[in-house]
Amino acid sequence: MRVLNYNFESRVTKRITTLRKQKHEAGFPFMVESYGELPTNQAYMEYADGRVEIVEFDDKFQDYASIKELKGKDLSDFRQKYKLQDA
Numbered sequence: 001m002r003v004l005n006y007n008f009e010s011r012v013t014k015r016i017t018t019l020r021k022q023k024h025e026a027g028f029p030f031m032v033e034s035y036g037e038l039p040t041n042q043a044y045m046e047y048a049d050g051r052v053e054i055v056e057f058d059d060k061f062q063d064y065a066s067i068k069e070l071k072g073k074d075l076s077d078f079r080q081k082y083k084l085q086d087a
Contacts, residue, residue, distance in 0.1 A: 013083075020084075024048035032082055042067065044078065052078055 020030045025048075032044040038054065045064075046052045052075055055064040070078050079085055 020046075032084075044070075044082075046084065 023030045027048070029045040029047045032046060032052075034042075034044060038044075039056075041057045041061075042054055043057070043064075044052055045055050045066075052070040053066045054068045054070070056067050057064045
């Protein structure tokens with residue numbers, strides 16, 4: 001029997017990296033879901049210029065407003081945690 005080695009995590013990581021690049025090239029921010037780190041109506045938005053903001057969505061999740069821009073150690077910790085070092 002032949003065993004196939006399939007690295008699902010690697011393929012997903014590559015696809016997310018591609019999607020992130022496409023969003024930035026098109027002039028859109030890339031949303032990073034925190035999965036429990038932030039309230040359910042908040043998320044991180046990463047912009048092509050390297051800024052990362054915590055944003056809060058309205059009740060219908062159709063619009064959002066910036067709450068805080070990450071800077072310094074908060075920004076570097078965020079990039080390391082989510083493996084976004086290349087921005």
